[in-house]
Amino acid sequence: MKIMLNNREEEFDADTLSVREMLNLKKYSFRLRVIKINGELIPSGQYDTTFINDGDEVLMIYLMSGG
Amino acid sequence: MMNDTAIREHLARYRAGIAGAGGLGSNCAMALARSGVGTLLISDFDLVELSNLNRQYYFMNQVGMLKVSALKENIALVSDKIKVIAHPIRLDRNNIPEIFAGCDVIVEALDSDEMKQMLIETVQTCLPGIPVVVGSGLSGWGKSNEIRYRKVDDTLYVCGDEYSTPGEDMSPMAPRVLMVAGMQANTVIDILMNKP
Numbered sequence: 001m002k003i004m005l006n007n008r009e010e011e012f013d014a015d016t017l018s019v020r021e022m023l024n025l026k027k028y029s030f031r032l033r034v035i036k037i038n039g040e041l042i043p044s045g046q047y048d049t050t051f052i053n054d055g056d057e058v059l060m061i062y063l064m065s066g067g
Numbered sequence: 068m069m070n071d072t073a074i075r076e077h078l079a080r081y082r083a084g085i086a087g088a089g090g091l092g093s094n095c096a097m098a099l100a101r102s103g104v105g106t107l108l109i110s111d112f113d114l115v116e117l118s119n120l121n122r123q124y125y126f127m128n129q130v131g132m133l134k135v136s137a138l139k140e141n142i143a144l145v146s147d148k149i150k151v152i153a154h155p156i157r158l159d160r161n162n163i164p165e166i167f168a169g170c171d172v173i174v175e176a177l178d179s180d181e182m183k184q185m186l187i188e189t190v191q192t193c194l195p196g197i198p199v200v201v202g203s204g205l206s207g208w209g210k211s212n213e214i215r216y217r218k219v220d221d222t223l224y225v226c227g228d229e230y231s232t233p234g235e236d237m238s239p240m241a242p243r244v245l246m247v248a249g250m251q252a253n254t255v256i257d258i259l260m261n262k263p
Contacts, residue, residue: 030230032180034187034201039220041191044184059219061187062229064204066239067091067178 001054015054019047022058034061074260075103079148081259082106084170086158086186088134089113090244091202091251092176093124093141098252100142100149104259107142108170109135110154122241160185164193172258174251175201187223196222200254204228205247206239214246216254224258226250 002011012025019035019042035042036059042050052058069077083104085092088111096107111134115125129137135153142149154166158177163186167173173190177183183201190199204227205214213228227247233239 030180030232032184034184034191034223036219036223041188043188043192059223061201061219061223061225062203063180063183063201064206064227064230064232065178065180065183066204066206066231066233066244067087067089067176067183067202 001052003052003055004057006058006060016051019050019052022052023047028062030062030064032063034063035059078103078256078259079105081171081262082108082169083255083259084108084167084173085110085176086163086167086173087111087176087178087182088123088138089119089176089178090122090239090241091205091248092174093134093138094122094245094248095174095176095252095255096138096142097124097145098249099255100146102252102256103146103148104255105148106150106152108152108154108167109138110156110158110166111135112155112157118238122239122244158182158186160189163189167194167197170194170197171262172198172200172255174255175199176248176251191222198222198224198258200251200258201225202227202247202251204231205243206231206233206237208240208243210243211246214243214250216250224254226254 113134115129115132115137125137133155135155139151217225
């Protein structure tokens with residue numbers, strides 16, 4: 001499937017992925033983020049039960065401690 | 068073009084919420100106060116410590132005070148026209164909707180990544196439509212051009228480099244903290260100036 005991730009096209013070798021699976025595949029080094037799929041916020045407690053499908057628009061903020 | 072008076076009259080009508088009164092929140096609040104944003108609602112449960120003074124808008128004689136009280140004092144020193152609503156409280160998923168309801172925009176100026184995530188998720192879910200201006204990635208020094216502003220959508224903005232974190236024995240330093248705080252304040256002004 002192809003998705004748009006922060007306005008860049010990304011291709012994954014799967015028909016659908018849970019948010020958690022996508023994060024694992026991307027091997028991000030930072031711990032926490034905020035995710036929106038097609039404009040809808042996905043709370044961090046729902047990463048295992050929310051699925052990303054072909055054509056989805058995923059927006060992500062990378063959260064770093066420090067304020 | 069608007070003149071100073073027209074800009075101040077416009078900004079005086081709005082309320083900005085500021086979650087956290089540390090390096091980002093205290094400096095952002097001062098910039099918004101100087102710009103004339105009418106009401107600043109500020110939450111922080113912490114006291115001013117000597118170690119905060121490397122980056123936060125407080126003074127030696129304020130050590131031991133509640134940050135929200137010290138900040139209210141400092142804002143009053145630059146303007147007598149700004150209303151400050153202080154909430155000396157630890158934010159959580161239950162109290163955020165109540166505290167920040169009625170704000171025109173919310174600045175996320177919390178310290179830990181967990182708290183940042185909790186605040187953003189709660190506001191986006193429970194107070195839909197109120198824009199959140201997030202600060203993320205402000206540690207270290209140099210790399211000025213890696214600090215940037217990014218609009219995610221109409222209700223979500225990020226300021227910072229989105230990668231730097233404080234070291235184990237090193238807190239963030241004033242210059243990059245002030246850059247991000249200034250960028251957050253600038254984003255707030257932009258959002259408010261675009262309101263009718």
